[in-house]
Amino acid sequence: MSRMTDDQLTVGQAAQRLGVTVRTLHHWDAEGLAQPSARSAAGYRLYTQADLDRLERVVLYRELGLGLNAICGLLDDPDMDAVATLHEQSAQTEEHIHRLQQLQGSLRNMIEAHERGPLVGPERQEEVLGEGWNPDWPAQARARWGHTAQWRQYAERAAVRAPEGWSELTRETEELDGDLVRAVDDGAVPGDARANDLVERHRKLFSRYFPLTRQMQVCLGRVYESDPAFAAHYDALHPGLAMWLREAIDESARLHGVDPDTASWE
Amino acid sequence: MSRMTDDQLTVGQAAQRLGVTVRTLHHWDAEGLAQPSARSAAGYRLYTQADLDRLERVVLYRELGLGLNAICGLLDDPDMDAVATLHEQSAQTEEHIHRLQQLQGSLRNMIEAHERGPLVGPERQEEVLGEGWNPDWPAQARARWGHTAQWRQYAERAAVRAPEGWSELTRETEELDGDLVRAVDDGAVPGDARANDLVERHRKLFSRYFPLTRQMQVCLGRVYESDPAFAAHYDALHPGLAMWLREAIDESARLHGVDPDTASWE
DNA sequence: GTTCTTCCTCACGTCGCGTGAGGGTCAAGC
DNA sequence: GCTTGACCCTCACGCGACGTGAGGAAGAAC
Structure with missing residues (x-):
């Protein structure tokens, strides 16, 4: 059962739900990519449902191989062209694959x-x-x-x-x-x-x-x-x-x- | 037009011949992967032909995607199984390619x-x-x-x-x-x-x-x-x-x- | 003597965390 | 009320293979 209150999750709980490590959430917090909207009196990170929604998006884009900076842009900058970013990433991945295939040949x-x-x-x-x-x-x-x-x-x-x-x-x-x-x-x-x-x-x-x-x-x-x-x-x-x-x-x-x-x- | 003597190359010259940067040679020197066998009075690195031979091997294996540690082993440890190392690298590369292809699909x-x-x-x-x-x-x-x-x-x-x-x-x-x-x-x-x-x-x-x-x-x-x-x-x-x-x-x-x-x- | 290039040695930045160190906090059992 | 164990906190270094200056000495050409 949950510690603290009921709709606020601690790092460990959030990490488990998302399938990432606690350290990763710490990192994203420190980088400002995804911060908990509250802290307990003792300084514990408390993630709300909205925080989890954002975290899920981060996880999703991270699984696509995007860098944290790019993800930050996608989540925070509505003027950013998401499709262009994805195409760019796709092109890079394609090139990467090609290089690795050459390497396999060698x-x-x-x-x-x-x-x-x-x-x-x-x-x-x-x-x-x-x-x-x-x-x-x-x-x-x-x-x-x-x-x-x-x-x-x-x-x-x-x-x-x-x-x-x-x-x-x-x-x-x-x-x-x-x-x-x-x-x-x-x-x-x-x-x-x-x-x-x-x-x-x-x-x-x-x-x-x-x-x-x-x-x-x-x-x-x-x-x-x-x-x-x-x-x-x-x-x-x-x-x-x-x-x-x-x-x-x-x-x-x-x-x-x-x-x-x-x-x-x- | 060589500086210094005739069969000793300075870092810049060696780097140009090998198609790598001076910094890279500095790095390999510091890591002990490939060191010049001599220094000039002023402390300049002087690479002999034998040094260049070794450097060429390093470049070759680096182009195959091997890490510096693995290369070090291949060059220095005659008991190491080169073919096994290469197979391992190949397997890793294959897996890497596979992951990237999944990612491309996503x-x-x-x-x-x-x-x-x-x-x-x-x-x-x-x-x-x-x-x-x-x-x-x-x-x-x-x-x-x-x-x-x-x-x-x-x-x-x-x-x-x-x-x-x-x-x-x-x-x-x-x-x-x-x-x-x-x-x-x-x-x-x-x-x-x-x-x-x-x-x-x-x-x-x-x-x-x-x-x-x-x-x-x-x-x-x-x-x-x-x-x-x-x-x-x-x-x-x-x-x-x-x-x-x-x-x-x-x-x-x-x-x-x-x-x-x-x-x-x- | 001057200038331009090349060289030297630190030493920090990269990217996304992993991995402790050292120390508080929480919930539960005694 | 005290202990225990699980969880949390904040530093801070490590990784891999260099890139990129900083600050200064040495070599080559005028």
């Missing part, structure tokens, strides 16, 4: 990139990623490196890379492979200028997937040599190329003050 | 109510609003009272009133009309108990459209008598009813201490 894109690597439709993968591309590679790579910070950066960049970007990377990778083969054919030796140059090109190229330090490059060289799949790739280009590349990377690292024997990822 | 509803009155499909209007309903009435009423505070309240309530609500109002209005006719038939006179009772029912009924004070009711009574359309409606029910009702309202007002001759809308 999020999906980024998730895809994390889960599946290059974002290129299956039908264009061979065209864009080269003839030797194997659709299973991203899954394998993710299983192996998906937990690393580098995979994360790779995915971030993949999410914003257009197919043309992938083509370019593919082309440059194939060029580098070709130049590596020619260098070995021409008798280049790990540690010589030509080898060092190629190693640096390799590092720069990989840094477009994620920042590759020289230490990390050393580790990558070891993977090339020891991992059957990588070794097979390079050795197919030129027998012994995997080992040659690993040694070339080691020599280049040494040249830049990095000890390949103690190099660690990260 | 806004459309409210705008309709302001512009067209009762929100009942044309095919159900006669069923819901009674046989005598004229589809032109809302437009006429809006032309006449659309600028008043009462129309606004009427529209607000109309927006949330379901067809059943309209039926009920229609039924009660028809009941009141019938009781008025019967009262006049039975010889009731303005100012007697039965008349006062009916006037009070009328006021309560109208107050379900918008709060109707006794002063306003007096004005309404005059409209009933002087406006041809309203007068025709009541006089068709019973000749002279329009005038009878106006007088009954006047008497009731007097009884409640309101002088009908000086009564004003508002």
Whole structure:
């Protein structure tokens, strides 16, 4: 049953009827948006039926997403164009929805990139990623490196890379492979200028997937040599190329003050 | 044309490259999200290429709607599940979109109510609003009272009133009309108990459209008598009813201490 | 030397409340 | 009349991601 008198409600009672918190009514009171028309001797807010009517209107417009200032205008200023205000709010909401939908698209894109690597439709993968591309590679790579910070950066960049970007990377990778083969054919030796140059090109190229330090490059060289799949790739280009590349990377690292024997990822 | 040295950028330069404000970089610095790795002798922030790489990642994730804390985690904590974070964000965004779409519906509803009155499909209007309903009435009423505070309240309530609500109002209005006719038939006179009772029912009924004070009711009574359309409606029910009702309202007002001759809308 | 731009560090404002802190008031049971 | 528990009051800070000056130093161009 009601406290105080019968047609005056306290904040708590008013709040319960309206489905808002007491704090909210305090706030609306402080802002002058909806004040109780009376106070008890002890200073308690007393809301009359008329106050409740006004509060209901506030609640209604608040549920439409209007700001307190706008609501204040709608309730107090009869010259204000309510329909215009509502249309404006509607337009803003529409725009907001649109922005969020764009954002959803980008999020999906980024998730895809994390889960599946290059974002290129299956039908264009061979065209864009080269003839030797194997659709299973991203899954394998993710299983192996998906937990690393580098995979994360790779995915971030993949999410914003257009197919043309992938083509370019593919082309440059194939060029580098070709130049590596020619260098070995021409008798280049790990540690010589030509080898060092190629190693640096390799590092720069990989840094477009994620920042590759020289230490990390050393580790990558070891993977090339020891991992059957990588070794097979390079050795197919030129027998012994995997080992040659690993040694070339080691020599280049040494040249830049990095000890390949103690190099660690990260 | 860089200031300071060549591979260190000042805040302004970094901000321009990233498409963010200087203040934003200050903020990210203060929060520890992305700090310049050096300062000049004068205390100027100097961003290196590595700093810019990090900043770019921050910008990227910020564009996905992630909070700075989440971004901080993604950049610094390699154990954090990036994909899970993204999925969570995506779910939140989806929910947000859904809420906004609901809100858009309510806004459309409210705008309709302001512009067209009762929100009942044309095919159900006669069923819901009674046989005598004229589809032109809302437009006429809006032309006449659309600028008043009462129309606004009427529209607000109309927006949330379901067809059943309209039926009920229609039924009660028809009941009141019938009781008025019967009262006049039975010889009731303005100012007697039965008349006062009916006037009070009328006021309560109208107050379900918008709060109707006794002063306003007096004005309404005059409209009933002087406006041809309203007068025709009541006089068709019973000749002279329009005038009878106006007088009954006047008497009731007097009884409640309101002088009908000086009564004003508002 | 002067002026214009850019930089620095506080520090308050935004929006609609949530969440205590510290302390009165009300209604009821003993 | 006293306690207890629910309710009320008024500050006042916190949130999130910066915007927007205020007041002053440093850099670059004339």
